[in-house]
Amino acid sequence: MNVKEIKANIKSCKTLRFSISDGLYIKPNKNKKSGAWELRYTINGSRRFMTLEGSNFPEMTLTDAKALANNIKQQIKNGIDPLAERARRNEEHIITITDLFDDWYKGVSHKLKHPHIQLRYFNNEIKPQIGRLKITDVNARDIRSILQKAVSEGRPSIANKALLQCKQLFKHAQKLDLTTSNPAIAFNESDAGGSGQSRTRCLTLEELKSTFSTFRKHSDIFTRDNYIAVILLLALGIRKGELIASKWDEFNFDGLLWQMPKERSKTGVAITIPIPTELLSYFEELKVRACGSDYLFPARRASKRRAYISDDTLNHALAKMFGMKVDSNKKPYPNLLGEANVEYFVIHDLRRTCRSLLAELGIGNDIAERCLNHKIKGVAGVYNRYDYLEERRSALSTLADLVIPLTNDH
The missing domain is CATH 1.10.443.10 (Intergrase catalytic core)
Incomplete structure (x- = not known):
């Protein structure tokens, strides 16, 4: 089927979709001027339809649609279900340190007596320095920078708490298989604020x-x-x-x-x-x-x-x-x-x-x-x-x- 025939079929189509060639279909849009490219395939005994990501016809040409469909068919031959992979990819939204904190916080906030304190540590100490970085891009020098900033400002106890939260965050990332390393793990209290000591300051x-x-x-x-x-x-x-x-x-x-x-x-x-x-x-x-x-x-x-x-x-x-x-x-x-x-x-x-x-x-x-x-x-x-x-x-x-x-x- 050529481009001219496709356009004519979109205008006159009475069914949900129509075949182009070898598992490639078009599902007409309501305007009867364009349509979504779809691929029909069978895997593990089940027949499925999937919409090709990118653009609809005519923005995505027939040649490009066939090329994309052929690539997906090769995956299917290798036992990969493209719809399952797409669903997995859509769930992988934990990319930055802020994404990681949001996911971790959602799981622990109901267990904490004062969850707003953990939120404050992250927003004040960690997020400004590494919040936008990808999880895999953070290194030990970034962690040291967070600790040194708090210590230089006379807040050693906050440095200790920021270190603990960094360790917890990257441990969570390891659990989710988002990284294989924990850049905070080698640091201890001596690298942060030192062993905690109670303040004794009292005003006269x-x-x-x-x-x-x-x-x-x-x-x-x-x-x-x-x-x-x-x-x-x-x-x-x-x-x-x-x-x-x-x-x-x-x-x-x-x-x-x-x-x-x-x-x-x-x-x-x-x-x-x-x-x-x-x-x-x-x-x-x-x-x-x-x-x-x-x-x-x-x-x-x-x-x-x-x-x-x-x-x-x-x-x-x-x-x-x-x-x-x-x-x-x-x-x-x-x-x-x-x-x-x-x-x-x-x-x-x-x-x-x-x-x-x-x-x-x-x-x-x-x-x-x-x-x-x-x-x-x-x-x-x-x-x-x-x-x-x-x-x-x-x-x-x-x-x-x-x-x-x-x-x-x-």
């Missing part, structure tokens, strides 16, 4: 006073929302993640109580947090600033991922005040807090500072530990189920009386 009252004073002087850098968040972290001893994800419907301001659900408590246990009256004005201000959002700290830009601020928002804001570079497109600010004689600290150090201040105020260990929502270990944790609510209310009120004057807000 004088440092707290200087810190808040510096924040106020540079409110264009350290915004009012961030300022209030730091006060609440210090005065309540809560974890950053527990605060930034909090919603207004968790609060009973008439009863001065915050009912934190177990889903957001790091311990996995719901807790009732007493709210000192000294902090009410801050919550009232946040309510106004939230502009109707369900969250105390709504996202500051449109985001499909979540409706409250990023886990890194406060970290980056504080880092800027220490003159650290957190935005690759902007020149870092001077070390404003360092110039105010404040030694470097991170957001989580506020929680340790809160615990130390409670001890200085003479608050009992059991009460102070419950204020920080720490799990009580051992036998005491099993049998002592007392909540210490009123004792914590008194303790946090005493702490607020000490902390609030340092902010010079009231």
